[in-house]
Amino acid sequence: MKRPTRPSKLDSHPDVIAVRSRATVTAPEVLDADWLRRLCEDAGADAVGFVEIERPELADERLEIEKAFRHPRALISFVCTMNRENTRSPARSAANLEFHLTNHDTNEVARKVVTELESRGVRAFNGSVGFPMEMDRFPSERIWVVAHKPIAVEAGLGRIGIHRNVIHPKFGNFILLGTVVVDVPISAYDRPLDYNPCMECKLCVAACPTGAINPDGRFDFSACYTHNYREFLGGFGDWVEQVVESGSAKEYRAKVSEPESASMWQSLSFGSNYKAAYCVSVCPAGQDVLGPYLDSRKTHLAEVVRPLQDKPETIYVVAESDAESYVARRFPHKRIKRVGNGLRARSVDGFVNGLPLIFQREASRGLDATYHFTFTGAEQRELTAAIRDGELTISDGHQGDAELRVRADTATWFGFLAGERSLVAALLLRRIRLSGPPRLLVAFGRCFPS
Ligand code: B12
Numbered sequence: 001m002k003r004p005t006r007p008s009k010l011d012s013h014p015d016v017i018a019v020r021s022r023a024t025v026t027a028p029e030v031l032d033a034d035w036l037r038r039l040c041e042d043a044g045a046d047a048v049g050f051v052e053i054e055r056p057e058l059a060d061e062r063l064e065i066e067k068a069f070r071h072p073r074a075l076i077s078f079v080c081t082m083n084r085e086n087t088r089s090p091a092r093s094a095a096n097l098e099f100h101l102t103n104h105d106t107n108e109v110a111r112k113v114v115t116e117l118e119s120r121g122v123r124a125f126n127g128s129v130g131f132p133m134e135m136d137r138f139p140s141e142r143i144w145v146v147a148h149k150p151i152a153v154e155a156g157l158g159r160i161g162i163h164r165n166v167i168h169p170k171f172g173n174f175i176l177l178g179t180v181v182v183d184v185p186i187s188a189y190d191r192p193l194d195y196n197p198c199m200e201c202k203l204c205v206a207a208c209p210t211g212a213i214n215p216d217g218r219f220d221f222s223a224c225y226t227h228n229y230r231e232f233l234g235g236f237g238d239w240v241e242q243v244v245e246s247g248s249a250k251e252y253r254a255k256v257s258e259p260e261s262a263s264m265w266q267s268l269s270f271g272s273n274y275k276a277a278y279c280v281s282v283c284p285a286g287q288d289v290l291g292p293y294l295d296s297r298k299t300h301l302a303e304v305v306r307p308l309q310d311k312p313e314t315i316y317v318v319a320e321s322d323a324e325s326y327v328a329r330r331f332p333h334k335r336i337k338r339v340g341n342g343l344r345a346r347s348v349d350g351f352v353n354g355l356p357l358i359f360q361r362e363a364s365r366g367l368d369a370t371y372h373f374t375f376t377g378a379e380q381r382e383l384t385a386a387i388r389d390g391e392l393t394i395s396d397g398h399q400g401d402a403e404l405r406v407r408a409d410t411a412t413w414f415g416f417l418a419g420e421r422s423l424v425a426a427l428l429l430r431r432i433r434l435s436g437p438p439r440l441l442v443a444f445g446r447c448f449p450s
């Protein structure tokens with residue numbers, strides 16, 4: 001005999017009764033592209049594009065997105081424009097104000113779109129435009145949840161210029177990017193632009209104070225990050241260490257000038273300030289931007305590029321990096337200050353991911369060597385690093401013949417790289433063993449200053 005079901009405590013809860021008695025909101029099976037575009041524009045987006053999550057070019061990005069939002073079906077990419085004169089001004093407080101406020105607006109647009117979609121039963125997610133990011137991964141893994149640039153490119157919102165920022169065909173590079181991920185497909189998707197708005201004028205190369213941008217599009221991450229991000233992440237960590245290592249106020253003042261302390265306070269109080277972003281400032285590309293440059297390149301150079309090049313300012317560099325020699329050669333009127341950037345590996349993965357970011361092409365000139373690494377202890381792995389013709393390649397396992405073989409206990413190796421353990425002691429204790437000329441280890445170290 002079937003026993004009568006007793007009403008559970010849940011059934012009599014007022015909110016449960018209310019939910020059960022109201023009509024359920026059913027998410028649409030497909031989001032109409034025209035309606036969705038209007039929704040984004042009404043929320044404040046200046047341009048919008050859509051991409052299906054299965055796009056092969058975004059396969060790696062999809063894996064990252066799925067870690068944060070479980071059911072991605074489609075991506076909404078959008079841009080918010082920045083005012084140009086502020087972004088170009090040598091008064092970097094004005095430029096930073098523009099970056100910060102546009103950043104805020106872009107997050108706001110994403111949030112408004114997500115809120116509206118959620119009210120219609122669509123699950124939607126927005127990763128942040130910039131900060132906050134996932135700091136528990138720093139510095140070994142990528143800290144951003146969604147990489148907006150490749151998505152914007154696939155959504156037809158622009159192409160990557162020599163300076164590695166996305167250039168929109170109308171607004172140029174005076175844009176910040178946002179992405180909303182939805183769990184419902186969209187009725188029509190966009191394709192990448194069939195041309196690159198970059199003019200290849202190389203003004204970004206000429207204006208960057210650290211030499212981070214190469215004419216062929218190679219980007220010296222370490223050069224840009226050490227200077228531009230002096231008051232962010234590892235730059236901030238380095239400043240903290242300067243405070244800790246100062247035995248007195250006098251000693252601290254010898255290391256950190258009064259403007260630098262005030263600037264750090266400003267960043268902590270009002271949001272971190274970028275030191276440069278000159279690549280964005282000088283870029284003439286984009287139909288709304290290009291006119292004055294076409295009218296007179298001379299005036300563009302005199303009024304936009306030169307004031308930034310001529311500005312007397314401190315440029316933060318890692319000792320003996322390519323940036324240090326570049327500033328001395330190219331901008332002798334700018335002050336060079338050697339600092340640490342906090343990019344230290346603490347795991348083998350961090351080591352593998354980090355080496356290409358801090359590799360110094362010029363410092364590697366003349367080196368032609370293959371290194372076999374055997375990590376033992378906490379992590380066990382074999383790696384090959386080859387440096388040849390100014391290029392670094394890293395591969396798993398031991399490939400080919402090596403000029404130097406390094407066998408290292410993982411903890412000792414990363415302690416040595418962070419300057420916390422002595423190499424001599426590690427060699428004596430055989431925690432690090434070398435087979436081949438030790439000068440090749442010194443030469444290796446010169447290619448990766450941090
Ligand atoms: C990490 C990061 C940085 C790092 C590294 C930058 C970099 N180039 O990767 C640092 C700290 C140096 C940095 C600096 C800046 N950043 Co930033 N940064 C990011 C972040 C968090 C992730 C970028 C990313 O995806 N990197 C992954 C690596 C692999 O990207 P990548 O090397 O550029 O990869 C591209 C190239 O390989 C390119 N590519 C492939 N083949 C080829 C071939 C050639 C010839 C070329 C040229 C390129 C190319 O395609 C890849 C995909 O985009 C995003 C925010 C976000 N969550 O997306 C903002 C973001 C990229 N940053 C932005 C900005 C504005 C800046 C700064 C101007 C900051 C400032 N105000 O000073 C500078 C500009 C530096 C520069 N010229 O790149 C904007 C760019 C907007 C735009 N129009 O594109 C973003 C998108 C923030 C936003 N939401 O708007 N940033």
Ligand code: SF4
Nearest residue numbers: 161199201202204283
């Ligand atoms: S400054 Fe010139 S070369 Fe650099 S990204 Fe802009 S258009 Fe391209």
